[in-house]
Amino acid sequence: xxxxxxxxxxxxxxxxxxxxxxxxxxxxxxxxxxxxxxxxxxxxxxxxxxxxxxxxxxxxxxxxxxxxxxxxxxxxxxxxxxxxxxxxxxxxxxxxxxxxxxxxxxxxxxxxxxxxxxxxxxxxxxxxxxxxxxxxxxxxxxxxxxxxxxxxxxxxxxxxxxxxxxxxxxxxxxxxxxxxxxxxxxxxxx
Numbered sequence: 721x722x723x724x725x726x727x728x729x730x731x732x733x734x735x736x737x738x739x740x741x742x743x744x745x746x747x748x749x750x751x752x753x754x755x756x757x758x759x760x761x762x763x764x765x766x767x768x769x770x771x772x773x774x775x776x777x778x779x780x781x782x783x784x785x786x787x788x789x790x791x792x793x794x795x796x797x798x799x800x801x802x803x804x805x806x807x808x809x810x811x812x813x814x815x816x817x818x819x820x821x822x823x824x825x826x827x828x829x830x831x832x833x834x835x836x837x838x839x840x841x842x843x844x845x846x847x848x849x850x851x852x853x854x855x856x857x858x859x860x861x862x863x864x865x866x867x868x869x870x871x872x873x874x875x876x877x878x879x880x881x882x883x884x885x886x887x888x889x890x891x892x893x894x895x896x897x898x899x900x901x902x903x904x905x906x907x908x909x910x
Contacts (some may be wrong), residue, residue, distance in 0.1 A: 778814040779832055781806055788836045788892065789825070795865050796844040796897070806835070847898045851905055853879045853890035858909060863895075877909050 785806040810818060815830040822837060829836035844865035849872065851860055858877040861869040879887050886909070896902040899900050 729852065778795065778816075778908055779830065781813050781818065781835065782832050783808075783811050785811070785832060786834050790836070790838045791845075792838070792840045793845040794840055794842050796848065798845045798847065798898075800845060847902075848900045850898040851894040851896060851902070853887060856880060856908070858890060860906070875906065877906070882909065 783806070787810075789805050790799060791801075791804045810821070813821075815827060818830070818835060819827055825837040825839050827835065828838050836869060844856055844863075846862065846864075848863045849860055850863055850869055853859075854874075856878055858875045858879060859871060860873040860875070861868055862872045879890060882890075894905060896905055
């Protein structure tokens with residue numbers, strides 16, 4: 721009888737421990753699953769908040785924004801490109817604010833790194849010149865889109881020592897269609 725009571729008590733203890741382990745194991749599994757689902761939901765909410773914030777915020781210029789102005793002159797076909805740092809009064813501005821200030825320009829690119837402006841003008845650029853002889857010296861005239869010539873520079877280059885062929889060209893006038901071309905022609909005669 722003592723043996724039977726001992727076996728019953730022993731069996732009850734073993735059964736209780738086993739039941740406790742099984743209950744604890746399944747409870748932990750459910751808790752673990754619940755925790756994983758909660759973390760996934762939090763991540764989804766964070767992703768949605770980040771997207772909403774990104775969409776809601778307008779991109780603005782910074783003190784490091786580079787600005788480019790490209791001008792196309794339709795009568796001569798030349799393009800000029802001017803690159804510079806952003807003006808201090810244009811820092812922390814949205815694209816709409818910049819477009820209002822520079823209403824005669826088209827914005828081709830807008831980011832916090834760069835603003836790229838473009839404009840087409842129905843005229844010639846200011847890099848068209850005529851190099852001529854006058855009173856024995858070479859002079860440089862700028863030429864506008866109406867063909868009007870305006871004295872830009874009198875040089876100290878005398879034509880008396882130049883070959884006759886060059887003197888005749890200078891009497892007719894030599895066209896230069898850029899500052900670089902002008903510098904090259906003048907340096908050839910120096």
